[in-house]
Amino acid sequence: MEVKEVIRVENLVKKFGSFVALNGVNLSIVGDGITSIIGPNGAGKTTLINVITGRLKPDRGRILFMGRDITGLQPHKIVRIGISRTFQVINLFSGMTVYQNVLIASLNRGKYNKSLVEDILKSFRLESYRDLEVYRLPHGLQRLVEIAVAIATKPKLLLLDEPTAGLNPNEKDLVVELIKDLEKQIPIVMVEHDMDIVFNISREVIVMNKGEVIASGTPDEIASNKYVKEIYLGV
Amino acid sequence: MVSEERRSLLKMIGAGVAGLVVGIAGGLALAPEKVREIPKTTTITQTITKTETPVAKLPKDTIRIGVLGIRSGTWATYGTLIEQGARLAMEEINAAGGILGSKIELSIRDEAADVVKQARELVEQEKVDFLVGVDSSGNAMKLGPIMPELNRIVIFTHAATHRVNEELVYKQGIKHIFRISVPVYQDGILAAWIAKDLPVRKWAGINPDYEYGRVSWDFFKTTLKALRPDAEFVSEQWNPSPGTTDFTKWISAIMATDAEGLFTTNWAVEAITFHRQAMELGFYKKIKAVFNPMGYSMDVAYGLGKDYPKLEHGMWVSGRYVWFYPPTDVNKRFVDACVKRWGRLPAYSTETTYSAIYMIKAAIEKVGTLDLDALIKAMENMVLITPAGVRWIRPQDHQAVYEIPYGKISGETINVGGDVPVLTDVRAVPAFLYYRSPPDYKMPIG
């Protein structure tokens, strides 16, 4: 009996030519909180996110979101079903204002309430920048906007692809604080390289290598897992 | 000054007579009674009265004429040919003291850049008094309807669609439009009149896929069928135009039939390309006779030069004017002038535009004013002695009636700024036999 299994991935395979990015990935995320996916470069973390969010079509396997099969759906459909994401390299309507970015995201599914946009801007402390084009903002703020946009689509699951990549320490703290707040409202899956962050805020950690999940568990379990240490932490 | 005018006048008359002789030689006897009189009477009298009663000077001392031609794109060369005719006439007339003392000025425009805009600007901004030229039939059909609004006379010198005279002038009664060049009649109907006597029964057509090609082929078929009931039309091919660089597939498609004769209205670069490729494919080993109504327009004649194929029953070519016909002084003088000025034999649209300017001169000199209605009246029924021969401006639809010969490529060439094929067996059928005429514009047969 599965009590709110958020997402379940079964035997997911994705090849690029001869290179196997995902080699039969299985995982299941149950309950709220932050799940972090870690692993060396080329382990297939980002590919996994891309396949889940419909950016890439899997060669085999299926993806169940809250019990519903979303394998190979178009990205915008998946967003409407309730999964939104951010990108390693910040991806926004950079020529448009902060307000417009959030507004666009809030507009899907036809219905639109002004207050939602305002609330998000407030809770992300972005009101003062609302009418600035995004490209004029510093990197950290752009990252906030990106997350704000993701939230504006009213997701039931949030996927963050290296949310702190390329941020300076202060900016990192800013983002981490934010993620902690969000965790209370919505389950989060996050790909992250910064181990301190991972082991501080994660409820569960999933370790990938060579396109496979090689371990998963609480931060402590993972930290103490010999196998993981060898192939990943390299200790 | 005066004496000079006298001399040139005498020449004119002489030429007029010569023109007539040719006309009669051409077989005026066949023409309907009424028509036959016109050249006999009016030519001479008109020319004389013109100088006997000296007219008052015009209100303005320059007469501005707007010249429209295609000056960009694939057919850009045609705009130049029109310009050459206009310039030559202007230079001659101005050198000879202008029109009743007023000098001619030209403004030359690219009709391909929105002909209506160009015409409006010429008339409404540059205040030109007349418009001449226009290469494309489509543009003629665009320009024609706004002439009453512009309140000017336009003389078309190339656009050949029969709809200009039959619809715009005759049916819609737009009196401001005249055409001094021949309509498609010459290209389709006249060809049939000559084709009927050839030992060729099975005909095929490769024609440019637009109104000119369609209509000409249609005229050719209907006429020939009527004149020669046993004629057969075994294949119809249509090539896009402009823009066809490769005729091979149409040529070979016709070679797959048992056609002995070919009718093609391809012209300009496409005529050249067509004949070259036909030769390469051995097409003319099979085809015994060809009619190419625009095949002797100068760009094609020069373009093919010595290579112009000579066929068993004739490579029959023509133009809306051919430089050697009629053999009158007027024509000789014109041809010499052209060769001197432009280094090449005159193309048909050069002659038609040249004559159009002289037509304006004649009209103004006749009425002595620039009053539009008077000028229109003067031009209607006017008989002009032009390089292309005696032209009668048919009053009902303002279409110039004159005859154009067809001739066979002889294989000989002469060199005038390039090799030009010489024609033999030149056939001139009186215009009245192949012009469609109001009111019904029936196909003129027998």
Next chain:
Amino acid sequence: MKMPRPSPELYGIFLAAVSTLIIPVFREPFYMYLASLFMIFSIFSMSYNILFGYAGLLSFGHALFYAGGAYTLALFTLNLIRDPLIGTLAAGLVSLILAMLVGVLTLRHSRIYFSMLTLAFGMLLYALLLKWRSVTGGSDGISGIPRGGIIINIVDPIARYYYIYTFFIAILASLYILHRSKYGLLIRSLGANEEFLPFTGHSIFKLRIAAFLISGSIAGIAGALYALLMGVVTPDLAYWTTSAEPLVATLVGGPRFFAGPILGSLIFIALTTYAARIADIWQLVLGLLLIALILGSRGGVLELVDRIWRLRR
């Protein structure tokens, strides 16, 4: 919400609206004709910019809808209902349907594909207009388009002028509302970052179709107005060079701006009128102009104006 950029645009638009309003007072037919061309061409270019400037779709076949509209009006008023107004609306409708058909075939493809396909579809109509002579009059086209009808009569040049003017203003206004609306924002987001759009939960295809339909139908109306102005329609309306004209105008004016196409049209009309006079090399002129814009200021003239405007404040 407040304008993205409080720019001189609005003043410019207002100026255009007023000056075109008073032109006929001067009784200069040539300038009335140029002004009519300008208004029609502006409508055409504005419709084009919904694709190019908003949705980031480079079309070489917009003449399809322009010519489609022009021929619809000609055929409709001559054969069905003899009225310019109904004819104009019919033209808009037919172009809308055309846009639907072509859109479904072309809009699922990448943008480059789209550009090439639109060129081909535009030329398809061109070929049809030449071939289907019994209906379209072939290369001579259709002349004698009626200006007097059961509802309105625009036989008089001035009346015709203000008929065009009315549509110019109406379309100007409605497109400005679209520009400011949330839907307009969504369409512009296509051009802003198409790859990202799906992850905000919007379908690229649906928005593209929407843009295409709006753009196509308005281009159709522009075509109809052109047919009424000229009284004649010919196949060259559908030739691909006709599609290139609003493109150039838009680029000159500034694709990112609402007023871009309008300013562009003004410059374009002036330029072609002038360039055609100095010589028969206006393709060359346009080409050089394009290169200058692409390398210099892709935002067009308005981008420069906008920069200066920002500096001043």
Next chain:
Amino acid sequence: MDLTPIFYQIFIGLYRASIYWLIASGLTIIFGVLRVVNFSQAVFLILGGYLAYTFYYGFTGSFWLSILLASLCVGIIGVAIEFFLLKPLYKIDVTYQLLMTFAVSLIINDATKILWGKLPVSIPLPETLGIGVSILGRTYPLYIILMILIGLLIYVSITILINRTMWGLRVRATWRRPEIAESIGINTSIIYTSVFFLGGFVAGLGGSLMVAFSPVAPGLGDFLIVSAFIVTVIAGLGHLTGAYIASIIIGVSESLFTLYVPEVDLLLIYLIMALSLLIRPQGILGER
């Protein structure tokens, strides 16, 4: 029944095919590697014709030498365009690169008119090519056979060039993922330039060969580019073999239809396009 007509019609179709192919091949490699649709590719062809004319009458008087020089020149012009006009645009939206090549085609159109005048130009076929093989009352001109073979030759040599040479290896690396190519130390900028040279060269070759059989006049490029676009679209952008097949499909079917249903001419190519869009939107060899 006598099969000669059909056979001959196919023969002619193959000739048309290689004209299309001589434009489409350039379009394809340039797009494949640079992701640029070169709108001026057909104008390159016309330019090749004009240059061959100039070299023939102005300098060499030799058919083959003129063709070689003309092809090289067009190749170099291609390089110049790529270097000065396109390089600055690689960072920005693809549509602007397409626009740039469009502007170039406008300019070359009028330039040819200014430089070579408005009259069509052509050069005579050399005696060696003037002759034709006569079979069953049909002449198979050596020239046309040559053109068909050259089309094939170009296909083969480009394929070898790309699949068997070091340069080709780099090109293939750049073909799909320039960023990766850069990361493994390939100088993509040189690859781009060389590819543009190749594209120009092929077009120039086509044009200069063509001018001996089909005179060139200003503006002819406009008509060819549309067909070439349709070919590449049917092929699936960037698919060399696809483009070759598509050229043959279009060329031959156009030719055959002329024999049996001449009326669909002019429309046929668009019908084929619409059809292939419905059946194989991704192109003959394109994968979704």
